[in-house]
Amino acid sequence: MLFSSLSAARETTLTVFCSGGLMGVLQQLAPAWQQRSGVRLQIESAPSMGSTPQSIPQRLAHHQQADVLVMVDDGIKPLVEHKWVSLNNRVPLANSYVALAIPAGKKKPDISTPDKLKAVLLKAHHVAYSDSASGRYVSESLYKKLGIERQMAAKSEMIPATPVGKIVASGKADVGFQQLSELQVVKGITVVGLIPDSLQKTTLYSAIPLDNSAHPSQARDFIHYLSSAHVASIIRQKGMSPLNQQTN
Structure with missing residues (x-):
């Protein structure tokens, strides 16, 4: 029976849709x-929001x-409203934070205060942000807080x-805005740092x-x-704060 159970585990593949x-x-x-459980992971990149075919809502809709x-x-x-998932099964994992990046080799600007960040953005020619959580915050709130909505409208792009x-x-x-953990893995850029705490x-x-x-059962495990x-230690390495840490 034990041999049969292990064989079944090794034949199992969990498909995980994961945002950046x-x-x-x-x-x-x-x-x-995979070594611990004998269950293989198939991890597929899928934005949490948006209407692109790769996004989680669109994948599930199709x-x-x-x-x-x-x-x-x-x-x-x-x-939940589409009855694809049940809210009581949700497990919070980590808090993530918005950072700013520039092309590698460019002089690193000072964004340590709101006024200094504002100056960098006003000087920029083209600013990019994502079509997920961080980008929506930049376009709908950050520019407004800095009082530069009008100036940034023509030179900002949602990606x-x-x-x-x-x-x-x-x-x-x-200039680009995205979650720090997403920017850290991209070659050819310099991550300037997190935006100021007040923003x-x-x-x-x-x-x-x-x-x-x-x-x-394997999904719950x-x-x-x-x-x-x-996993909490890996989350910290990526610049995020882990939540609900278990002892094993």
């Missing part, structure tokens, strides 16, 4: 999880199958699907199983593992 903020974390933990979602918490409620860091690295934008937007990332998962001390 925690993608680096999942990629790093995958080997340890009946793409998954077992676990790792995503911006604010994006979960619409999925669907593609990581903002790649747009900055290509030279198509001289910062904390984004909560959570994990939740799909109600129609083919592997509900994986989400429990995401709250382990081992």
Whole structure:
């Protein structure tokens, strides 16, 4: 019976739709999880929000199958309304923070205060931000707080699907905003740092199983593992704050 159970585990693959903020974390933990559990992970990049075909809402609307979602918490409620997930199964994982990046080789600006950040943005020729949580905050709140909505309208661009860091690295934008954890993994850019505390937007990332998962037990086990001390250390390495840390 034990041999049969282990064989079944090794044949199981969990499909995880993961938004960019925690993608680096999942990629790093995958080997340890697979060795520990015998369950393979298929991790697919999927923005938490938006209308691109890659986004979690669109994937689910088109009946793409998954077992676990790792995503911006604010994006979960619409999925509950569609009866794809159950809110009581949601597990908060980490708080993430908005950072600013520039092309590699450019002089690093000072963004330590709201006024200094404002000056950098007014001087910029083209500013890019994502079509998910951080980008919506920049376009709907940050510019307003800085009093530069009108000045930034013509030179700002919301980027669907593609990581903002790649747009900055290509030279198509001289300033980019995204979650720190997403910018850290992109080559060809310099992460200037987090935006000032008084302007910062904390984004909560959570994990939740799909109600129609083919592997509900393994999905629950994986989400429990995401709250382990081992994973918490990886989350910290990526510039985020882990939540609900388990002892094992």
